[in-house]
Amino acid sequence: MEGQALRRHAGLPVAALLLGAAGTVPAQPDRAAILADLDARLLAGGSATRTLEGWCREHRLAADPRITAERVGGVDKPISAEQRARLGIGAEEPVRYRHVRLRCGKRILSEADNWYVPSRLSPAMNAALDGSDIPFGTAVAPLGIGRRTLSTEMLWQPGTLPVPAELIRHRAIVHDRTGRPIAEVAETYRAPLLDFVTP
Template sequence: MKRLLLAGSLALSGCASGDLQRFEKALAANDSATLALGQWCAVRGIAQPPEIRALADRAASNPPSPAIRASLGVSASEPVAYRHVRLACGKTVLSVAHNWYVPALLTPEMNHVLESTDKPFGKVVALLGFKRERLASKRGRMAECPEGTVLSHRALLHVSSGEAISLVVECYTRANLSRAG
């Protein structure tokens, strides 16, 4: 009986590892985590329609550290906004994200949408044509991520001029490795 349980456990962890590799590739193929999660949600059948919503915690506050300001290339006096969200497809939370961004580099309309709606950052700023620079990736949780995180990313989003508009820490949940049904 123990051998059977061990064999089943090993097979399951191998399957999860393969799913995690596929998930990592899906994320790497996109500059927008929102776009990647929407595609992943559709492929995995997590929810219909496979639309990503950013469930924003409007009460969250996390002033940027000097290191975050340095990464964004902003002075100590320049405003940096913070947005803490759970990205969900249907009722399934796929990611918890911490996002520090430079409001001065966004349009007034973009800032208004980010402050007042649950629209994902990637969708809101898509017209800026940003590119992602991954700073760190870790299987499991980074310090900023909750327990149960299966994959963590830290990244900068840059516009074509090279300016960083956002530093994001993304904490991907175990739900990304589950199959629908």
């Protein structure tokens, strides 16, 4: 039944899913449909940062819906040969790694690993990524970025409680307006994205 609900409601606005035919809020929100809507938005959006900011604003998860990145130090994940092939770079091309938590107010909405090619960014973009907590999508937005999804994984099946800390995991290639890859990202989207849903 949950699977049927997910297929039936995927892509519908959340407001429509939460309201019944008579305009009243049902006792049990359709979490499968809400999660499917979130996943569809993330997959369709060119920037996860912009998608999360829109979600945060729409559902009033913070007074200020801006997304900020909290860099996590002391973590390093070397890039693999397979990742270099997906980015279209050779074995000697420098790659930088960045691990961040994306926040909306006090809520951590996602955690991300990011391997990016600095030679394909501007000096100002590299300086911002090196010296601040700016989200990657915000820093490179002038490149006209888009995404190509490599994999998506649902980590929670709505209908089971309690809701786990992690909901969805995506891996994607981020490319510029010409289609040239600039980064590979692995993103895990977290339970505070559903804090607006009444249990």
